[in-house]
Amino acid sequence: MRIAMGVGSVAAAGSAVVLCLVLLLTWLMVRRLQAAQRRATDEAGRAREWAEAQAAGLRAELDRREERLTEELHRVRARETELAGRAAELERLHEAAREQVTAEAAEQRRAVERVAGLTGSQARAEVVRAAEVEARREAVITVREIERRARAEGEQRAREIIAGSIQRFAAEQTSETVVSTLRLASEDLKGRIIGREGRNIRAFEAVTGVNLIIDDTPELVQLSCFDPVRRETARLTLEALLADGRIHPARIEEIHERSRFEVERLCVRAGEDAVLATRVDELHPELVRTLGRLRYRTSYGQNVLGHLVESAHIAGMMASELGVDDSLVRRASLLHDIGKALTHEVAGSHAAIGADFARRHGESAEVVHAIAAHHGEVEPKTVEAVLTQAADACSGGRPGARRESVESYVRRLERLEEIAGAHDGVSKVFAMQAGREVRVMVQPEVVDDIGAQLIAREVARQVAEELTYPGQIRITVVRESRATEFAR
Missing domain, CATH: 1.10.3210.10 (Hypothetical protein af1432)
Incomplete structure (x- = not known):
């Protein structure tokens, strides 16, 4: 029991000590806060005094500047008043001088009019007229000189530009002819081209409209036609026939049709190349x-x-x-x-x-x-x-x-085909043998044998009347009938 009471006394004494410590700490904090508040109040007072002193100084400086500006404004206004007076005086003097000059000019004009016997308007018109004549004369001379120089310089410049452009583009000049040459692999191929009793060469010329020339020149044949498209088609046809080895009328027609499409493809390619080149x-x-x-x-x-x-x-x-x-x-x-x-x-x-x-x-x-x-x-x-x-x-x-001669020759061959093609029943016309022979293909169901003879005679008459040519031209009208069947 005594021990428990002792423990309770010690606890009570400890609580009292703690309470005393808390109170002491609280009092110390309050004292510190009061001291800090007094210091802040003192600093605020000093800052307010410094600011008031600065403001007073600025007010005094502004007052001094305002006084100086006021004095300067008074001086400027006084200067403006003085200048206004001088300007008025100068205007008065200028007006007086202008009146004096006007009077003197009028007096001089009257004196000149008395001496020259002309009024002022007449004298002015005379002076203007003389000046106008002189100005026109000088203008005409100047314009002619400018035109002469411009013409001379323009012609010289044009020659330089044209000559320089032509020299820069030094393209090769190749005149087109009416004959194409095809080289053969061997001389034996000429016989195969001619065929039995000339069957192949006749079929080739009838289908292509191109004259095939086979002479003694070794391993060489010539294709003659004024139409370059037709001649190129025939050349491709003959090359394909020689490469294939089968040469007969039916094969010639088949290869010729294929060559026509090839020439069309080459034309498109040529157009694309020209566009690319330019x-x-x-x-x-x-x-x-x-x-x-x-x-x-x-x-x-x-x-x-x-x-x-x-x-x-x-x-x-x-x-x-x-x-x-x-x-x-x-x-x-x-x-x-x-x-x-x-x-x-x-x-x-x-x-x-x-x-x-x-x-x-x-x-x-x-x-x-x-x-x-x-x-x-x-x-x-x-x-x-x-x-x-x-x-x-x-x-x-x-x-x-x-070459003028080539073009004239081509026009004559074109006219030969036009004359023959103008008759009814004509399906194809070929100018061959360099224009010395015209072969006219007619439709057998439209033109009979007598009609074919009449067409040949009429074409020969028109050619003799309209064209000029050396030697003679043979007109051949071909009327051919074909019958085709298929065995199945």
């Missing part, structure tokens, strides 16, 4: 195909597609020298003779036909105008049209580019 972009496929057909077209012996490519290069170089858009000029020059591939289908000049064809396939108005104006049928109104016309003339006028 760097012309986004050309309509129909324009490319028609352009390629000019690979087998000639103008005065000059290949038309080669002429177009050459013209495009020359025009592009001239445009670059002049600072013109060379892509548009090259495009117009490449297409300017495209109508020559269509003249047998549409009536009109090849320039007008080509312009309309290009317009229908999406070409711009500048290109269409350049095509239509390249032969002067339409007045050229753009730089591109003039350059296209110039490039066409440069390409066609180069030495050795064209």
Whole structure:
């Protein structure tokens, strides 16, 4: 019991000590807070005193500056008043001087009028008239001198541009002929080409419309025809027949049909190569195909597609020298003779036909105008049209580019076929033997034997009346009937 009471006394004494410690700590914290509050109050007071002192200084400085500005404003106003007075004085003096000058000028004018016997308006008109005459005379002299210099410099510059463009594009000149040569692997092949009693060579000439010349020249045969497309088709046909080894009339017809499609493919390829060579972009496929057909077209012996490519290069170089858009000029020059591939289908000049064809396939108005104006049928109104016309003339006028005799010969052969083809019942016409023979194929169900004789006589009469040619021309009308059956 005593032990429990002792423990309780010790616990009570410990609690009292703890309470005393807590109270002591609380009093110390309160004292510290009071001391910190007094220090903060003192610092705030000092800061307020410093700020008030600074504000007082600034107010005093502002007052001083305001006084100086006020004094300066008074001085400026006084200066303005003084200047206004001087300006008024100068205006008065200027007005007085102007009145004096006017009076003196009037007096001098009256004196001049008295001496010259003219009024002021008359004297003024006389002076103006004399000055006008002198100015016109000087203007005419100046204009003539400028025109003379411009013409001389323009001609010299044009010669330099054209000569430089032609020299930069030094293309080979090759005149087209009407004969193609094919080399044989052996002399024995000539007999197989001729066939028994000439059956194969007659069938070949009838199907292709090309004259096959076999002479004593070793291992060589010649294909003669004025139409280059027909001649190329015949050449491919003969090459395929020789490679195949089977040469007979039915096989000739089959290979000839296949060669026609091959020539069409070559035309498309030729058009694509021409577009690539001249760097012309986004050309309509129909324009490319028609352009390629000019690979087998000639103008005065000059290949038309080669002429177009050459013209495009020359025009592009001239445009670059002049600072013109060379892509548009090259495009117009490449297409300017495209109508020559269509003249047998549409009536009109090849320039007008080509312009309309290009317009229908999406070409711009500048290109269409350049095509239509390249032969002067339409007045050229753009730089591109003039350059296209110039490039066409440069390409066609180069030495050795064209031969008049070849073109005349081709026109005569074309006219021979036109005369014969104009009669009713005629299916095919072939000008052969370099124009010395015309073979006319007629439809047997339309033309009888007597009619064939009449056609031959009428064609011979028209040829004799319309054409000029050396020697004589033989007209042969062929009327052939075929019967075909199949054994099954």
